Amino acid sequence: MHKNANATKGMEEMDKITLRAACSVFALAVAAPTAAYANDELIEMQSDPKNWVMQLGNYSATRYSELEEINADNVGDLQVAWTFSTGVLRGHEGGPLVIDGVMYVHTPFPNKVFALDLNDSGRIIWSYEPQQDPNVIPVMCCDTVNRGVAYGDGKIILHQADTNVVALDAETGEELWKVANGDPSKGETGTMSPLIAGDKVLVGNSGGEFGVQGHMTAYNLETGEQEWRAYSVGPDDQILLDPQETTHLGEPVGENSSVDTWEGDQWQLGGGTVWGWVSYDPELNLVYYGSGNPGTWNPSQRPGDNKWSMTIFARDLDTGMAKWVYQMTPHDEWDYDGVNENMLVDIEIDGEERKVLVHPDRNGFAYTLDRETGELLVAEKYDPAVNWATEVVMDPESEEYGRPQVVAEYSTEQNGVDVNSEGICPAALGTKDQQPSSFSPETGLFYIPTNHVCMDYEPFQVSYTAGQPYVGATLSMYPAPDSHGGMGNFIAWDAAAGEIVWSKEEPFSVWSGALATAGDIVFYGTLEGYLKAVDMESGEELYRFKTPSGIIGNVTTYEHEGKQYIAVLSGIGGWAGIGLAAGLTEGTDGLGAVGAYASLSDYTQLGGQLTVFALPGEAGGASDMDAGAEEDSDE
Amino acid sequence: MRLMSKAAVLIGGAVMLSLGAAGAQEEAEGDNWEDKPYIIEDGKVDYGVYNGFRRYHNTCHTCHGPDAMGSTFAPALVESLKDMSYADFTETVVNGRQSSGAGGSTSVMPSFGENPDVMLYIDHIYAYLKARADGEVARGRPERLDPENDPVFQEYQESQ
Numbered sequence: 001m002h003k004n005a006n007a008t009k010g011m012e013e014m015d016k017i018t019l020r021a022a023c024s025v026f027a028l029a030v031a032a033p034t035a036a037y038a039n040d041e042l043i044e045m046q047s048d049p050k051n052w053v054m055q056l057g058n059y060s061a062t063r064y065s066e067l068e069e070i071n072a073d074n075v076g077d078l079q080v081a082w083t084f085s086t087g088v089l090r091g092h093e094g095g096p097l098v099i100d101g102v103m104y105v106h107t108p109f110p111n112k113v114f115a116l117d118l119n120d121s122g123r124i125i126w127s128y129e130p131q132q133d134p135n136v137i138p139v140m141c142c143d144t145v146n147r148g149v150a151y152g153d154g155k156i157i158l159h160q161a162d163t164n165v166v167a168l169d170a171e172t173g174e175e176l177w178k179v180a181n182g183d184p185s186k187g188e189t190g191t192m193s194p195l196i197a198g199d200k201v202l203v204g205n206s207g208g209e210f211g212v213q214g215h216m217t218a219y220n221l222e223t224g225e226q227e228w229r230a231y232s233v234g235p236d237d238q239i240l241l242d243p244q245e246t247t248h249l250g251e252p253v254g255e256n257s258s259v260d261t262w263e264g265d266q267w268q269l270g271g272g273t274v275w276g277w278v279s280y281d282p283e284l285n286l287v288y289y290g291s292g293n294p295g296t297w298n299p300s301q302r303p304g305d306n307k308w309s310m311t312i313f314a315r316d317l318d319t320g321m322a323k324w325v326y327q328m329t330p331h332d333e334w335d336y337d338g339v340n341e342n343m344l345v346d347i348e349i350d351g352e353e354r355k356v357l358v359h360p361d362r363n364g365f366a367y368t369l370d371r372e373t374g375e376l377l378v379a380e381k382y383d384p385a386v387n388w389a390t391e392v393v394m395d396p397e398s399e400e401y402g403r404p405q406v407v408a409e410y411s412t413e414q415n416g417v418d419v420n421s422e423g424i425c426p427a428a429l430g431t432k433d434q435q436p437s438s439f440s441p442e443t444g445l446f447y448i449p450t451n452h453v454c455m456d457y458e459p460f461q462v463s464y465t466a467g468q469p470y471v472g473a474t475l476s477m478y479p480a481p482d483s484h485g486g487m488g489n490f491i492a493w494d495a496a497a498g499e500i501v502w503s504k505e506e507p508f509s510v511w512s513g514a515l516a517t518a519g520d521i522v523f524y525g526t527l528e529g530y531l532k533a534v535d536m537e538s539g540e541e542l543y544r545f546k547t548p549s550g551i552i553g554n555v556t557t558y559e560h561e562g563k564q565y566i567a568v569l570s571g572i573g574g575w576a577g578i579g580l581a582a583g584l585t586e587g588t589d590g591l592g593a594v595g596a597y598a599s600l601s602d603y604t605q606l607g608g609q610l611t612v613f614a615l616p617g618e619a620g621g622a623s624d625m626d627a628g629a630e631e632d633s634d635e
Numbered sequence: 636m637r638l639m640s641k642a643a644v645l646i647g648g649a650v651m652l653s654l655g656a657a658g659a660q661e662e663a664e665g666d667n668w669e670d671k672p673y674i675i676e677d678g679k680v681d682y683g684v685y686n687g688f689r690r691y692h693n694t695c696h697t698c699h700g701p702d703a704m705g706s707t708f709a710p711a712l713v714e715s716l717k718d719m720s721y722a723d724f725t726e727t728v729v730n731g732r733q734s735s736g737a738g739g740s741t742s743v744m745p746s747f748g749e750n751p752d753v754m755l756y757i758d759h760i761y762a763y764l765k766a767r768a769d770g771e772v773a774r775g776r777p778e779r780l781d782p783e784n785d786p787v788f789q790e791y792q793e794s795q
Contacts, residue, residue, distance in 0.1 A: 134735070134741035135745070137741065138744070460689060463752055471693050471694070474688070474689045474777065
């Protein structure tokens with residue numbers, strides 16, 4: 001299925017260094033004739049580097065492209081090719097999709113979608129703007145962000161702020177079906193990008209700060225009918241787990257594994273919302289995603305491990321049943337949601353080739369697990385500042401197996417209600433939030449955008465009212481002390497060894513999704529608004545361009561008429577942008593993150609724009625990629 | 636009536652939840668609690684202002700910005716409270732407000748009338764915001780008065 005010679009060459013190189021992106025596995029999966037599911041089409045399409053068919057580039061969530069026209073030697077010459085204003089001034093997360101000459105761009109609330117004609121200077125083919133009750137705005141926790149649309153079987157799937165999931169005809173923008181995934185009057189909202197796998201649309205809910213019960217739901221791509229719903233917390237039949245068959249670190253979870261870890265009915269407000277990224281292994285037919293924080297940030301109000309909040313789930317795509325689970329932060333005391341991306345790669349560990357899942361968690365540990373069994377292989381800090389726990393216990397014989405060893409000084413539970421616990425690293429933003437990482441099969445390294453921010457955290461008693469914030473803590477954040485003074489790093493991570501290979505300092509948190517390419521470069525955006533390209537091996541900066549507003553979107557690449565393009569959305573906002581959105585203009589007196597984020601307004605203002613980059617000159621160079629791709633994607 | 640908040644007096648039934656802490660300050664400040672709803676000594680604030688800081692940063696700061704500095708979502712309350720009456724303040728917080736602008740940019744102040752985390756402490760939130768508006772409290776976490784010397788705290792304790 002790789003028509004392009006470079007891709008094949010790339011594969012050989014991968015084998016040489018014994019690391020292989022799971023995409024090579026897909027080649028086998030496709031060869032076997034199966035029902036004509038959308039993912040057969042998508043498996044094929046994701047292997048064509050001309051298109052960018054899903055938010056994370058492919059089912060393995062590696063955000064890697066085989067395009068190499070733009071490379072380490074010439075990226076310094078990159079120029080803006082064209083731009084597009086979305087007309088919305090809010091935090092723009094996610095990124096555009098590119099499918100056969102059409103680009104699909106989404107916006108934050110009011111959640112517009114534009115189909116742009118790449119053959120006609122980005123002319124708008126169609127646009128769609130849903131009617132939504134503005135009362136959903138105040139129940140969105142941290143800006144009205146949206147992480148992007150999904151494509152499958154001729155449809156664009158939009159997940160609106162008000163939880164409606166809408167299927168649009170990709171050619172006309174006509175609404176094909178629409179289904180409500182939750183109830184905004186209870187604080188349930190929609191921010192995550194759906195994933196289309198098989199004949200299903202997978203989508204979760206947001207609202208962890210409103211005491212909602214988190215879930216992942218599968219809808220039929222053709223009809224919009226609900227096929228299964230799996231809660232993160234609650235009785236076994238609601239979570240869709242089998243007490244005997246579903247495992248946690250190799251052991252069956254047993255009966256009532258969730259409700260037994262909550263006091264009384266507290267699980268009903270248990271959170272565990274599902275608002276991050278979903279990945280999929282077609283060979284194992286398993287989908288992977290993480291759940292968010294348990295309800296209320298005041299840990300004293302919810303004794304117990306609060307399962308299965310803060311958990312990675314591996315579920316059967318067809319039935320939704322959990323095959324295995326792993327809880328990273330039992331009884332959260334810091335708001336370390338477990339929703340970050342799970343990258344599926346085949347990797348050599350202790351001399352043995354393993355099918356793994358790599359998950360850089362908000363809690364500051366990056367986890368490598370066997371994605372078939374859920375066995376824990378590596379758990380190491382990916383920012384040296386992380387201090388709330390000393391380590392994750394790796395000895396299967398230990399009572400504490402798989403659990404982080406919490407440091408009493410930084411335990412907001414042990415310090416108690418109405419006490420301000422100081423100097424906790426990372427802050428609630430996490431060492432990394434939803435901003436997706438990238439994996440290069442050439443270097444075998446993961447490229448991770450990170451936060452380098454610490455916090456003071458004071459929990460206090462709160463009461464639950466439907467549709468009202470259910471937070472229960474006051475936080476102040478500041479750059480990690482005794483470090484470089486900045487609030488972010490962009491790092492290269494070795495997931496087999498659990499080691500940082502290089503780390504590039506950034507003045508602000510890196511809140512943009514990374515893109516690694518066969519051109520030996522990695523792209524990411526910054527909160528000041530720069531698009532940057534760095535050398536994959538060394539992290540050395542090779543290019544930067546200042547876009548009109550801060551970047552919290554994810555970098556995308558595609559090829560059109562023989563020419564490679566790089567695209568990214570600008571538009572400061574999201575949680576990272578609250579300090580800026582707050583319009584802070586004056587200098588701050590030792591206020592840490594607020595102060596530091598405040599100076600962001602010296603660099604950038606709100607915006608909403610797509611910027612597309614290319615090398616100067618007419619199309620050329622990559623013409624060997626032209627053959628056949630168009631026919632392929634029509635099959 | 637003493638232990639009821641001003642909001643309860645002014646708006647009646649809507650905020651019966653309110654306990655408030657106005658009483659102590661009234662003793663301390665005479666009748667103009669509304670104008671100066673706080674006690675600040677040597678830069679240290681009473682329990683009302685302190686708790687108001689916490690409650691503000693629990694519920695309001697995601698729109699009105701850290702330290703009431705405002706955002707593109709919502710006005711800077713550090714400015715609004717300069718000439719907003721206590722009655723208008725509580726009316727807005729209890730009932731909410733909405734207005735719309737160009738390009739689908741609707742602005743929504745939600746209603747907090749049924750939220751005990753706001754209603755129980757609305758006088759504290761008012762005291763904190765008023766102290767910020769008056770320039771009496773700097774940005775960031777304020778330092779508390781010793782509970783022994785804090786009549787607001789003592790009264791709050793008794794009301795629990």
